[in-house]
Amino acid sequence: xxxxxxxxxxxxxxxxxxxxxxQNRPILQPVPRVPLQQVPLQLPSALQLRLQTLPSFGAxxxxxxxxxxxxxxxxxxxxxxxxxxxxxxxxxARLQNFSANLARLQPLASxxxxxAVLNAAKLQGLQEPLLQVQTKSGPLTIKLLxxxxxxxxxxxxxxxxxxxxxxxAVTRMAQDMDIDPAVVGQVAQAVPAQRLNTxxxxxxxxxxxxxxxxxxxxxxxxxxxxxxxxxxxxCAPASGNLFARADFPMKKNLPAVKNQxxxxxxxxxxxxxxxxxLIRTQYGRRVDLSEQDYVAYSKLxxxxxxxxxxxxxxxxxxxxxxxxxxxxYEKVWEYNQSxxxxxxxxxxxxxxxxxxxxxxxxxxxxxxxxxxxQAETGCIVTAGKTVCGAQIPTERTSYGIDSxxxxxxxxxxxxxxxxxxxxxxxxFGTPVMLLHDARYLQxxxxxxxxxxPYNRATHPxxxxxxxxxxxxxxEKDVQWWNHIAMLVGYVSNQRLxxxxxxxxxxxxGGYFIMKNSWGTCWSDGGYIYLSWDWMKKYAGGLYLGTRxxx
Numbered sequence: 080x081x082x083x084x085x086x087x088x089x090x091x092x093x094x095x096x097x098x099x100x101x102q103n104r105p106i107l108q109p110v111p112r113v114p115l116q117q118v119p120l121q122l123p124s125a126l127q128l129r130l131q132t133l134p135s136f137g138a139x140x141x142x143x144x145x146x147x148x149x150x151x152x153x154x155x156x157x158x159x160x161x162x163x164x165x166x167x168x169x170x171x172a173r174l175q176n177f178s179a180n181l182a183r184l185q186p187l188a189s190x191x192x193x194x195a196v197l198n199a200a201k202l203q204g205l206q207e208p209l210l211q212v213q214t215k216s217g218p219l220t221i222k223l224l225x226x227x228x229x230x231x232x233x234x235x236x237x238x239x240x241x242x243x244x245x246x247x248a249v250t251r252m253a254q255d256m257d258i259d260p261a262v263v264g265q266v267a268q269a270v271p272a273q274r275l276n277t278x279x280x281x282x283x284x285x286x287x288x289x290x291x292x293x294x295x296x297x298x299x300x301x302x303x304x305x306x307x308x309x310x311x312x313x314c315a316p317a318s319g320n321l322f323a324r325a326d327f328p329m330k331k332n333l334p335a336v337k338n339q340x341x342x343x344x345x346x347x348x349x350x351x352x353x354x355x356x357l358i359r360t361q362y363g364r365r366v367d368l369s370e371q372d373y374v375a376y377s378k379l380x381x382x383x384x385x386x387x388x389x390x391x392x393x394x395x396x397x398x399x400x401x402x403x404x405x406x407x408y409e410k411v412w413e414y415n416q417s418x419x420x421x422x423x424x425x426x427x428x429x430x431x432x433x434x435x436x437x438x439x440x441x442x443x444x445x446x447x448x449x450x451x452x453q454a455e456t457g458c459i460v461t462a463g464k465t466v467c468g469a470q471i472p473t474e475r476t477s478y479g480i481d482s483x484x485x486x487x488x489x490x491x492x493x494x495x496x497x498x499x500x501x502x503x504x505x506x507f508g509t510p511v512m513l514l515h516d517a518r519y520l521q522x523x524x525x526x527x528x529x530x531x532p533y534n535r536a537t538h539p540x541x542x543x544x545x546x547x548x549x550x551x552x553x554e555k556d557v558q559w560w561n562h563i564a565m566l567v568g569y570v571s572n573q574r575l576x577x578x579x580x581x582x583x584x585x586x587x588g589g590y591f592i593m594k595n596s597w598g599t600c601w602s603d604g605g606y607i608y609l610s611w612d613w614m615k616k617y618a619g620g621l622y623l624g625t626r627x628x629x
Contacts, residue, residue, distance in 0.1 A: 174430060180230035181197065214598060214600040228391055236487055308339075336605030346395070351373055354625070368409060369406065369413070377395045385450065396485065418440065419440065478629055485622060488500050495615075501566065511622065512622040512623070514618070515559060566594075593609055
């Protein structure tokens with residue numbers, strides 16, 4: 080009997096591996112180290128049928144046929160297996176979910192915040208808007224989250240039961256903090272000058288946590304790469320500005336400010352920043368985790384290599400927790416800013432992107448391809464039948480995610496309440512992920528952002544002749560969901576004058592300190608200070624309760 084071709088054996092082993100994983104059975108051991116042509120081929124009837132019916136992939140993304148050595152690496156590595164029907168199903172599901180979410184929101188269209196989502200969906204579709212911001216190292220073009228992300232979040236958070244859900248969330252948080260839920264309203268109802276004092280009275284230990292303390296000198300974090308996610312890194316918070324002068328519980332545990340570059344990956348940077356902070360808080364260890372790995376894993380598991388950059392950060396956080404995701408270190412897979420990359424949606428409004436020049440200037444070319452995940456992909460091909468996979472690093476940390484306590488504290492009908500509880504959380508050293516409209520991150524030279532009017536940002540309007548006119552925003556044009564970053568502290572106006580005399584008072588009572596992912600040359604070393612009243616107008620979510628497992 081003629082021995083089978085080596086690629087047939089590799090394909091059979093790969094399919095058996097995928098089948099075993101799908102059925103939660105032990106995965107087959109690697110092919111023995113003997114000449115492949117001496118190993119007899121034995122295919123079960125079900126596997127023979129699968130070989131006959133598996134469709135091919137086509138392009139893009141640029142999957143490549145693998146040689147024997149690379150095939151073995153894919154078989155024995157940390158590979159996420161992909162099928163053409165699965166990828167197409169993911170893309171179609173995105174389109175279907177977008178339509179379903181818009182239909183769910185339509186009955187609520189009279190509300191300005193719902194109008195904003197519907198207007199953006201009509202104007203943008205699945206396109207990801209660009210925002211140019213000024214930094215000390217020159218202009219930086221930021222990619223914002225697309226309208227389908229906003230529709231997903233709005234449909235979940237702004238439905239008919241949103242008000243009741245928010246009340247449940249704040250009550251549960253009170254219980255988690257061992258505070259009587261009956262005092263929740265005290266934070267919301269207190270006048271601005273009394274908010275922080277009211278919070279301090281609720282928990283005596285909180286006052287001790289907010290006391291002035293020296294900031295520790297910290298060693299480089301474990302797993303640090305070469306700083307590709309932080310360049311340019313020539314700027315730092317000014318010595319006379321708020322971040323340098325104020326002390327707050329989370330300050331000594333904060334990771335470095337990073338730079339998402341030309342990719343719309345704010346959701347990954349916010350999640351990783353929270354995780355790095357919590358690992359320092361919970362386990363006393365500074366780490367530098369890989370945003371590149373988190374993006375690739377999320378996109379490959381729940382999306383497609385041709386997806387856009389964005390995604391619903393909180394849905395994916397929960398899915399990653401359920402799937403037992405473990406972070407990788409930055410040094411294992413360094414972030415690629417892709418400053419020369421272009422993304423063309425082909426065809427328009429399809430949610431399917433063709434990427435070019437993703438890897439320009441990236442020193443690790445063997446870890447980079449032209450797809451949204453940028454993971455190395457490859458296929459084993461035989462007789463027109465294809466199985467493809469994408470590789471992510473095998474080396475993982477022991478740290479994972481627990482999202483079971485994740486809560487959104489933003490109550491649209493009682494905004495002061497959500498902000499008050501965020502002050503408490505920050506006072507306990509708990510990070511808060513802020514969903515907001517990044518177009519209004521317009522601070523003064525020291526990074527302070529007051530109560531900006533809606534017309535400080537504009538939106539495009541198509542004219543009858545096909546041209547585009549930019550018109551000033553109103554409340555219904557605010558996009559509360561196009562960017563996400565981490566809140567790290569709160570400083571009342573009273574405390575502000577103590578540490579920075581003459582600084583402008585924050586409208587509403589003080590400033591929230593936000594750590595962004597646009598590099599250290601943006602605003603004050605990468606931090607910006609958002610007034611209480613600014614938050615009431617341009618915040619769209621206050622998420623806290625993420626935990627780290629080890």
